[in-house]
Amino acid sequence: MSLTKKKMVDLYTIMLRIRNFEEKIEELVMTATIGGFVHLYVGQEAVATGVCATLTEADYITSTHRGHGHVIAKGGDVKLMMAELFAKSTGYCKGKGGSMHIADLDLGILGANGIVGGGPPIAVGAAMAAQYKGTDSVCVCFSGDGASNQGTTHEAMNLAAVWKAPVVFVAENNHYGEFTSQARHQCIESITERAAGYGIPGAVVDGNDLVAVYEAASEAVDRARKGKGPTLLECKTYRIKGHFVGDPEVYREKEEVEGWQKADKDAILRLEKKLIDTKALTKDKVKKIRESVQKEIEEAVKFAEESPEPDVSELLTDVYA
Numbered sequence: 001m002s003l004t005k006k007k008m009v010d011l012y013t014i015m016l017r018i019r020n021f022e023e024k025i026e027e028l029v030m031t032a033t034i035g036g037f038v039h040l041y042v043g044q045e046a047v048a049t050g051v052c053a054t055l056t057e058a059d060y061i062t063s064t065h066r067g068h069g070h071v072i073a074k075g076g077d078v079k080l081m082m083a084e085l086f087a088k089s090t091g092y093c094k095g096k097g098g099s100m101h102i103a104d105l106d107l108g109i110l111g112a113n114g115i116v117g118g119g120p121p122i123a124v125g126a127a128m129a130a131q132y133k134g135t136d137s138v139c140v141c142f143s144g145d146g147a148s149n150q151g152t153t154h155e156a157m158n159l160a161a162v163w164k165a166p167v168v169f170v171a172e173n174n175h176y177g178e179f180t181s182q183a184r185h186q187c188i189e190s191i192t193e194r195a196a197g198y199g200i201p202g203a204v205v206d207g208n209d210l211v212a213v214y215e216a217a218s219e220a221v222d223r224a225r226k227g228k229g230p231t232l233l234e235c236k237t238y239r240i241k242g243h244f245v246g247d248p249e250v251y252r253e254k255e256e257v258e259g260w261q262k263a264d265k266d267a268i269l270r271l272e273k274k275l276i277d278t279k280a281l282t283k284d285k286v287k288k289i290r291e292s293v294q295k296e297i298e299e300a301v302k303f304a305e306e307s308p309e310p311d312v313s314e315l316l317t318d319v320y321a
């Protein structure tokens with residue numbers, strides 16, 4: 001399945017929505033307008049966007065602590081997300097969950113997850129439920145290079161392979177697990193090398209190339225949907241911002257980060273150039289899209305600011321632990 005120019009413009013808009021949402025959140029945290037612990041998805045936009053473009057509303061995703069991009073790409077509402085980050089009652093979790101607990105079950109978003117490696121078992125469970133019920137839904141499990149070393153990830157992948165569960169494991173290799181580079185936390189270059197150990201296909205793709213991600217994900221999702229079982233799809237990308245907002249980033253060189261921000265590396269700049277070169281967009285239209293996405297984010301902030309705080313009487317409702 002190839003992407004039409006119109007679809008590519010739509011996906012470019014989603015990638016900008018993620019970037020602008022994240023940059024606004026960074027500003028809000030740094031000015032202490034909002035609290036909480038936040039991990040930004042800047043630099044990885046093409047992964048969530050390209051993968052989720054292959055899914056329907058009946059498909060599921062599991063996410064991570066760095067989950068805003070996944071939620072936006074699967075169709076999440078930025079107003080409700082912003083309100084959640086402002087801890088307001090109109091937020092996705094009525095203001096009680098924050099950044100790492102956003103879910104929207106109606107959209108198949110099974111939740112962000114503060115537990116590294118917490119997503120894979122949930123994803124396999126969702127995929128098995130779909131298989132059991134006889135629907136053709138697929139579950140995509142987003143997780144990081146660090147999470148690929150967790151026992152839960154290995155167990156989930158093995159079980160998914162054995163039971164041919166309709167799940168796609170998307171390993172977002174952003175080259176760091178917290179403050180430890182991939183080269184220091186595993187002895188393989190590609191996470192996909194582990195696919196052979198589970199007896200499933202593996203593919204490596206440039207995670208900053210929207211079209212490449214989309215094509216590889218289409219194949220993996222199609223395979224899962226046809227009952228042929230899981231795929232491990234590694235998307236090589238880079239985390240432009242610190243591990244969390246406020247990270248002093250003493251473990252990597254500034255030049256390394258700047259290298260990934262260049263026009264031939266940054267996922268948004270690359271797609272923008274492709275769209276202009278192929279005349280899918282003009283520079284003027286790019287400007288308009290950028291302005292309208294920024295306006296959307298400002299409106300989300302206004303919505304959150306004007307929303308009420310949760311009522312004291314609700315202190316213990318929806319709280320399970």
Ligand SMILES: Cc1ncc(C[n+]2csc(CCOP(=O)(O)OP(=O)(O)O)c2C)c(N)n1
Binds near residue numbers: 143144147148174
């Ligand atoms: C079970 C568990 N162990 C440790 C942590 C602390 N922790 C939070 S994020 C993180 C690194 C995750 O790295 P990766 O999977 O590569 O995701 P990225 O942050 O790069 O998106 C760790 C160790 C945690 N949240 N959960």
Ligand SMILES: [Mg+2]
Binds near residue numbers: 144176
């Ligand atoms: Mg990582």
